Amino acid sequence: MLDIIKNDPWLEPYSKAINGRHDYYLKRLSDLTNNGKIKLSDFATGHLYFGLHKTSDKWVFREWAPNATDIFLVGTFNQWQHLESFRLQPIGNGVWEVKVPLNRINHKDLYKLHVTWDGGSGERIPAWSKRVVQDPETYIFSAQVWEPEHKYTFKYKDFKPDTSPLLIYETHVGMSSEEEKVGTYNEFRENILPRIKKAGYNAIQIMAIQEHPYYGSFGYHVSSFFAPSSRSGTPEELRELIDTAHGMGISVIMDIVHSHSVKNETEGISRIDGSYDLYFHSDPLRRYHQAWDSLCFDYGKDEVLHFLLSNCKYWLEEFKFDGFRFDGVTSMIYLSHGLGESFSNYSDYYNAGQDGDAICYLTLANQLIHEVKPDAITIAEEVSGMPGLAMKISEGGYGFDYRMAMNIPDFWIKTIKEKKDEDWHPSAIWWETTNRRSDEKTISYCESHDQALVGDKTIIFRLIDSDMYWYMSKLTNSTHRVDRGIALHKMIRLVTATTINGGYLNFMGNEYGHPEWVDFPREGNNWSYKYARRQWRLADDGNLKYHYLGDFDRSMINLIKSVPNFQDKPLIKVWDTDDDNVLAYMRDELLFVYNFNPKKSFSDYGILVPQGEYKVILDTDDKEFGGFGLNDTSINHFTHFDPLHSKDNKGWIKLYLPARTALVLKIKK
Structure with missing residues (x-):
């Protein structure tokens, strides 16, 4: 079995x-x-056979196109003409091939296939193209020869990811720029990687790497599966970005799209040889994804x-x-x-x-x-x-x-939208953040890019809304919405990140409360990049309150990293009362206590925990995190003896729990 x-x-x-x-x-x-x-790895070598390859004495190009009757390799190297010396020949099993002298094709030449089939013909970008570029004037995509004289040499060849735990910073290179434009691999490497390193994350998850014709698809309508998006730079620049991340101890995870393909014929792999079912289902009902307008x-x-x-x-x-x-x-x-x-x-x-x-x-x-x-x-x-x-x-x-753990962000959005603050019940919060199969590891998160896409909002913007435009400055009076939003933003993240059994994910900028939403250039917004960028200056400006959230996030991440294999430590709930909105749990030597009550602060609130002396090591209400500093974190807390629980070596810890705050305490050995 x-x-x-x-x-x-x-x-x-x-x-x-x-x-x-x-x-x-x-x-x-x-x-x-x-x-x-x-080995299966020996089978998965199509990229070494198909497409354009430079050998010691010639260029070799191959494509799988069983329905084609004639194919020409056309490009800037032959003025896009159908020349006999560039005609592909069938070599069996639907594969076509052409061999070209070395001096006929050069680095950065543009090329395509002109394919003829029964009843039609057309230009196609080869399915195995490793570089595809768009003409800035005509917007037409073409494959590009990529054989630079000096290919990037990786410095960190034996890098191993740190998964104890996995702390992921979800990123999009194009929207990582402060400017209203498409960011580049080099800019990300120089400007964003140091931020991620400082924030404490040990992995990045990069979106929209595979080439896609429509930028607004967020990279999910892939056209060329082997080509890194040229909008952000060259393959060598992407290699350097990854190598630099490894040098910082940061793993690089690719957001890969194998669930569907763009239906475009001139840019994608749809109907490369004129047939509808080359890579896709022959049944039109199974081939077409109605919800995504793509091919399966x-x-x-x-x-x-x-x-x-x-x-x-x-x-x-x-x-x-x-x-x-x-x-x-x-x-x-x-x-x-x-x-x-x-x-x-x-x-x-x-x-x-x-x-x-x-x-x-x-x-x-x-x-x-x-x-x-x-x-x-x-x-x-x-x-x-x-x-x-x-x-x-x-x-x-x-x-x-x-x-x-896709239930968790859904829970937080639903709670913020539909629940009164009094109904933020600890039992529900505990259930949603810990409800998972015991034999499967999960990635927990409050919000990814999905929760902020056009038509929705970031968590902070849901909490603060329009007050964010006027009251996030330290030089002006605050409002209840701002104070509430900052407090809950920290608590939501703390309880989500510290109940993990595998890893934690944050979308770029959300750690410091990036406002509003994400919306890529499209006809409906007059092709604007205003919401397809990250306003890092908000976090860098000491006169604004955004840095409070970023500072807290960094302290939270460092706390998690301070416990070896944090994600594997037993997670034990020690207290939850929906009437009071108080939740407490332990993990290793750490005690996490939350008061989600919006109105009531509790003095000498008793929680039954292992006997000992406890020191506060993180307080969401600390003034350095934009709180009110209502707790004296320099005071250590001792458990009170209770004969009823002495045999279990437990006692009562008495804490002051201000409304909408959380404490992390560590028991002294």
Whole structure:
């Protein structure tokens, strides 16, 4: 019996489906590795064969296009003409090839394919292109030859990610600039990486790396899967960014999109050879994603597995990424894409509504990634709660290292929008922040980029709203909304970050309360970059209150890092009373106490804890974090003896708990 079923007896009625899924993975793995005669990594080498490659004496180009009847390689090197010397020849299994003398093609030349098929023809960007650029005047995309004389040489070749715990700073290079423009890899490396290092995070999760024709898609409508977005610079500049991060001890996780593809034909991989189902489903209903206006891969095809698995290996080996956050996993594993599903009981996960081929691909991808780089990090963005996502493959899981705790940000937004402050019940907060499968690690977060996209707001802006425009200066009188917002912003983050069982994530700028929302240039906002940037000056200005939140976040992150393997320490609830809105829990030698009550402060509030002397090491109400400083944190607290609990070595600690504050205390050994 697989461990996934042993660990959860409620899954036993679905053992046939779970075992069938695992057996199917083993069969496909055997098929792709020739019954284990080669490694899966040996299969995932398409990027070394397809596309344009420079050898010692020639250029070789190959493309898979079984429906094509004629193909020419056209570009600036031949004035975009259909010359016989650039005509591709079929070499079997739908593969086309052309060999060109070295002196005919040069670094930075632009090129495309002109493909003819029965009933039509058109120019296409090759599917395996490693560099794609857009003409600034015509806005037309073309592949570009990228063979610089001096390729970037990595300095930190043996870097290993720190996952004790994993503290992720979610980033978008393009919107990382203060200016209203697209930020560059170099600017991010020089200006933003030092900020992240100072803030204490040990990983960055970079969005929108794979080339995408529409900037406003946030990188989720990928057109060229092997090409780093040229909007932000060159491949060498991205390599240097990653290498520099490694030198700072920062892991680099790529937000990878294998859940769908842009439907564009001239920019993407749609209809490269004129057929609609080359990489995608032949059934139009399965091929087209109605909610995302994109195309869905057919993961049952060996060629698609070859393409996507090679893509994973390419980013790991060529750019030294430390792993991936897989986007849209729910959309992949359900035939309905998870739309309109309730996922209220286990039968919803095993009702024949799952895409077995997509599930198998994700398992194979995790097998491959950890085969190529054993210390790699894989994270699943999945909303349904499918059991086993973040379990080892050998235990019957999908092989991800972590899954996103997507219930937590939903809970905070719903609470802020719909609950009165008096109804912020500790029992609900505890349940949502700790409700997870015991055999799967999660990434907890209050808000990612998703919660601030156009039409929504950041947490701080929901709490403070328009007062943010007028009362965030220290030189003006404050308001109740500002004081409340600053207090709750810190408490929300503290309880979310310190109840983790795997890692914690923050979106760029949200640690210091970046205002408003995220909105990329589009027709509806007159193509403005105003909301597609980060206003770092707000955090840097000592006369504004934003730095209070950033300073607190840094202290919180450093507190977590001060406890070795913080995420694995037992999490023990010691107190919660919904009537008082007080929550307390212990982790190792740390005691966390929250008073979410909006009106009542409590004197000598008793909480039953292990006997000893406790010292306050973090106070959300400290004046250096924008609080009122109502507690004297220099005073240590001793537990009071209680004969009823002495045999358990417990006593009562009496604390002053101001309204809307939290304390972290450490017991002295």
